[in-house]
Amino acid sequence: MTTHTAPSPTSGGTGLFTSVALEAGTEILTIPQPLITLPDDAHLSETCSGCLAWKPAAGRRGVNSYYSAGKELLSCTGCRTVKYCDQVCQRADWKYVHKKECGIFSRLAPRVLPASVRALVRLLLLQPTMSKEDWRKVEERQSHFLEFSNTQKWGEICLMAKGAKMYSGTEMAEAGVLKLYCMMLVNTLTLTTPTLDPIGICFDPLAATANHSCSPNASIIFSGRTLQFRSLDKISNGAEITIPYVDTTFPTKTRREELRLRWFFDCKCSACEEAPRGKTDLYSCPHCSGAVADKEPMICTNCKKSLPGPPSESTDLKTLHKSGYYPITRQPLPFLHSELVQSLLADGNFREALKHQLLLHVSIYPLLYTQSHHPIRVCSGFVLAALLMEVVRDPGEELKKVDVDWGKTLWALLLEIEQGVRRSHGGDSGFAMMVKAKMKEVKEELVRSGVGWLRGDGKVNGLEREWPKVEGVVRGVLKELKV
Ligand SMILES: [Zn+2]
Ligand SMILES: [Zn+2]
Ligand SMILES: [Zn+2]
Ligand SMILES: [Zn+2]
Incomplete structure (x- = not known):
């Protein structure tokens, strides 16, 4: 380490x-x-339980997904519940802890324990192999046991802990197991792929x-x-x-509520202290676009008009854009645009997806995440690159009309991602390798299609002239959303 x-x-x-x-x-x-990393319930059958490589079926691969292609995963012949790339991954996991859980899983099959219970069972099975010092570090973690006992989830929590105690055969008293389960609930992290797709849990x-x-x-x-x-x-x-x-781009009220519900604390960070005038909290004035704080009564700081407030609970992109209350960075707008990209991708509508991904990558994310190497920006650039590749191959009438050289834009973007990924993920990371491979592929394709501007060393003149034109396209997309 x-x-x-x-x-x-x-x-x-x-x-x-x-x-x-x-x-x-x-x-x-x-x-x-x-100590513990395992696939969640939705990804159990398509993730190696040894090395945690995600191998989704062809139809389930997002365009940004970092997945391992190649051979199909093999089921553990003992329990038929967990899967592995090969014998190397299987042997390593067997030795680590699966030899103790395989029998438990096989008795339960075809039923599968929920991920949080699988994680607790693992922890209980690992305990006898851990040093006193290492176990002390586990026990030291806060459990918020009392707070949990006052929530509506308590009944279910007790049931889960009881199950874990029974299946693991631990000698630990039930109250101890219950406390450990609460501890896991507040201390696990979301396991993701390098491109930030959530696939499991980690403790x-x-x-x-x-x-x-x-x-x-x-x-x-x-x-x-x-x-x-x-x-x-x-x-x-x-x-x-x-x-x-939590997602830091949502309004302070939303973030604090989620933090209180799941982790039992009131966030007092610098961003929360700015509410209701924090950058995640501001609305804009439909009359003058001035800033409006999220508090009653709503009054524009600029034109001083008293405002009736934004359309509540709407999740319709056009309604929100047209209301004039939502700056492009105000949630749920960014969230809805990214959801839309995902669904357009699933439908194979790359040109429409490109417009919304451009909006996110060029106009929204740089304001939400100020660091150009922020992993979310690097990953969103990667999605955009994949979409541009489709468009370069077949731009269609509408995008052909726009005065943008999409091939140049794609290359400029890839150069930007190559820089970003070194800092977001590390230059020798698997994702950096994937970016390199993508660049090689794109370069070959561009050269094959006969572009004159790409030199052998990858350098290009005039790339900086494309971005202002791309920004023009983004402004057009926004205008369309407001009518
Ligand atoms: Zn593996
Ligand atoms: Zn097994
Ligand atoms: Zn905060
Ligand atoms: Zn105003």
């Missing part, structure tokens, strides 16, 4: 702190084998010490089961490392 960090106590809990100064876009801490006592902030200075990147904390900003020696537990 490389580490530039140490967990140390802060007021009212623990946190993760650096012991060196860090540049933005660098590795902070790598945990090659977190590691060291990773779990990192606290939340709505303006975090670090992000978590998974590569297979390897977990890495990477810096988003420059971090000074001794500073606390913070990560987002």
Whole structure:
């Protein structure tokens, strides 16, 4: 494990702190084998339980998905519940813990325990193999046992813990198991692919010490089961490392509610303190586009008009755009645009998807995520590149008419992603390799199609002239949404 960090106590809990100064876009801490990493229920049958490579069926691969093509996964012949790439992955997982859980899973089959219970069973099975010191680190984690006992979920939580105790055969008392289950509920991280598709859950006592902030200075990147904390900003020696537990682009009210419900704390980070005038909270004035704070009564700070307020609960993109209350960065707009891209992709409507992805990548994300190497921006660029590839092949009438050289735009974007991925994921990461491979493929295709501007060394003149034209296209898309 490389580490530039140490967990140390802060007021009212623990946190993760650096012991060196860090540049933005660098590795902070790598945990090659977190204590528990497993696929969630939806991904169990298409993810290797050894190396956590995701191998979705052809129809289920998103355009941004980082998946491992190649041979199909093989089921464990013992339980028929978990799957592996090959014998190497199977043997490693067998030795780690599956030899103890295979019998449990096979007795239950075809029923499968929910991921959170599988994780707890794993933890209980691993306990006897762990040193006292390592187990102490697990037990030290907060469980919020009392808070959970006052929620509506309590009945179900008790049931799950009871099941885990029974299946694992642990000698631990039921109350202890129950406490561990609560601890897992507040301390697990979402396991994702390198392109941020959620596929499972991860628990590691060291990773779990990192606290939340709505303006975090670090992000978590998974590569297979390897977990890495990477810096988003420059971090000074001794500073606390913070990560987002929730989507930081939603309004303060929404974030705080989710944090209170799931993690039982009131966020007091710098972003939350700005509410109701924080950048996630502001509406815009339908009359003058001035900023409007999210509080009653609604009054425009600019033209001083009193406003009736935005259309409530609408999830229709056009309604929200036309209302004039929503700056493009105000949720749920970005969320709805990205959902729309996904559904257009599923329908194979690449040209329409391209317009919305352009809007997200060019106009929305740079405002929501200020770092150009932010993993969300690098991944959204990658989606855009995949869409541009489709469009370069077959632009259709509408996009042919626009004065943009889509091939040049694609190449400029790939150069940008190549820079970004070194900082978001690391230059030797699997994702960086994938970007390189994509560039090679695109270059060959562009050269084959006879573009004169691409030189052998990949350098191109006049790339900077394409972006303002692309921004013009984005403005057109926005205009269309408002009529
Ligand atoms: Zn594998
Ligand atoms: Zn098995
Ligand atoms: Zn906050
Ligand atoms: Zn106004």
